[in-house]
Amino acid sequence: MYSFDIRKADSVAAAAALIAQTGGRALAGGQSLIAAMKLRLAQPGTLVDLAGLTELQGIRRDGNALVIGAMTRHAEVAAAADVKAAIPALAALAEGIGDRQVRNMGTLGGSLANNDPAACYPAGVLGLGATVHTNRRTIAADDFFKGLYETALGDGELITQVSFPVPTKAAYVKFAQPASRFALVGVFVAQTGGGVRVAVTGAGPSVFRAKALEDALARTFTADAAKAVRIPATGLNSDLHGSAEYRAHLIPVLAARAVAALA
Amino acid sequence: MSIPLSLSVNGKAVTADVDERTLLVEFLRHDLALTGTHVGCDTAQCGACTVLVDGRAIKSCNVLAAQVAGAKITTIEGLAGADGTLHPMQAAFKECHGLQCGFCTPGMVLGALDLVAHHPHADERTIREALEGNFCRCTGYQNIVKAVQTGAAAMAK
Structure with a gap:
């Protein structure tokens, strides 16, 4: 790994400001990013650790939608009664990602922002026609995924939550x-x-x-x-x-x- | 450069200054000399480096020490009693011959504890699925599954 600086922020706004100011990268669960850094495929000068930002946590039912915070871990989505009841396919998708240890660290927002061509979550988000909320705007799933590891996210733009309409x-x-x-x-x-x-x-x-x-x-x-x-x-x-x-x-x-x- | 780090490892408070790049497994093995946590593949596949972070099994070769600041870490060294009495899951691995070379065992045992916490009465299929991220290259899976079942039953008593 190349050397880097690691910072924490106490709010999404402060995290976004830190990223903008340092040209750094957000760290979610790190299950792809840390591996890429070990291989020197990624070399951010600054990591801004989003862990602990309560604004990015949680799962709630909002009318006919299920809203999941960006830092919610795969294991939490897989086990959540609200998800199992409203969109069991999404719970099953989360349960099938990687292995137990990866699901205990990896997050919804991290997976979407990374947009690995073989990741599971992008299929769920696009298949359900979900809406990605960021610190700046809302982006329809149809407009979010742009190409190989590429998304509509701009510099310093952070996913805050994803709203999944409950399907038939x-x-x-x-x-x-x-x-x-x-x-x-x-x-x-x-x-x-x-x-x-x-x-x-x-x-x-x-x-x-x-x-x-x-x-x-x-x-x-x-x-x-x-x-x-x-x-x-x-x-x-x-x-x-x-x-x-x-x-x-x-x-x-x-x-x-x-x-x-x-x- | 370094950053200050405070966390709890096997019930003991630990404070240290570490390089930002330090992986959790490096911190455990090099800084704390807790060498029971093994490095197998170093690419987050084999699970030999599995430890519990606030009760959740994670691969410590793919997590920065800085990411778990403030957390409670449990390694294989933290399971046996002060008098050396094995944890029921460790005892079950011994009884059932759930290990051959033993390299994967610490990760298997800690992965099993995460499983039992969520599924105290897991069937064979659930156990096999839960241990997908732990490789045994001696291929001793039959007895590992048996050990997890035996250990889970002993823990339920």
Whole structure:
């Protein structure tokens, strides 16, 4: 690790000011960031530790939405009665991230800000059409994920909470890469007030919506309808774990499994 | 550069000045000489470095010491009684032959304690899922699962 300075702030506003002033980086649970720093893939001069900021904690039901603080850990989301009752697919998604130790440190906001192409949370946020709240504005999920490790967040902009509209029903099915437990491909299917939404992670440079699957499932919400869809491999990820064609094939297969789980 | 750090380790208050880069596992092993916490992969995969932070199992090779300032840390050295009596989970690993080379054992035991705190009567599948982040390269998983079940039952008494 290169040397760095680590600071704490007593409010989100103060943390954002510190980041702006130092050109530093926010530290959430650090489960990706610390690993990247150890590999010298990341070398922030200053880390601003967000742990302990109570404004960023907690899970609450707000009308027809579930609002989760950015620093809420995966293990807390997975175990929360409010999440299990309102959006069980989100609790199950959180329960499937990494392993127990990672879920005990990793946070919702950290995962979204990092936007790893194979992370699970982006699929849940995009699939449910959630709204990302920051210290400056609100950003619709459709506008948040911009590309490989890239989001709509500006310099010094911090995610404060995420508001998930409660869907009619939803399911997430992940084909896990067995060593890392990241998604080789993960598909989140939701029936919402605004129609069917299908978000795919692990397959492309960033999470994306599969319009062909959404259209097919809007016509007939069956596993067979999902399975009949063909997704082109163009632009999808290809690596030693699976070719682009393999990932393209997995997308409708997993979407069908998600739909079957909802039957 | 260094930062002041105060935390509790195995029930004892600890204060030290550490380099910002110090990982929790380095602090435990080098500064406090608590070498029961092992470094296996050093990439947050194998779980040999698992310790409890305020009761939650975490991988101490992927957490900065500065991140756990003020927290209560439990390492494998903090489990046995003052007279050397093993914690029921440690005793169960011994009884069930839940270890061969023993390298992964501290992480397995602490991971198991986090599991039991949440699922006191976990079935085999739950135990296997809960220990996904702990690798045993002797592949002694059968007896590890048995040990966790035995340890959990002993703790419930």
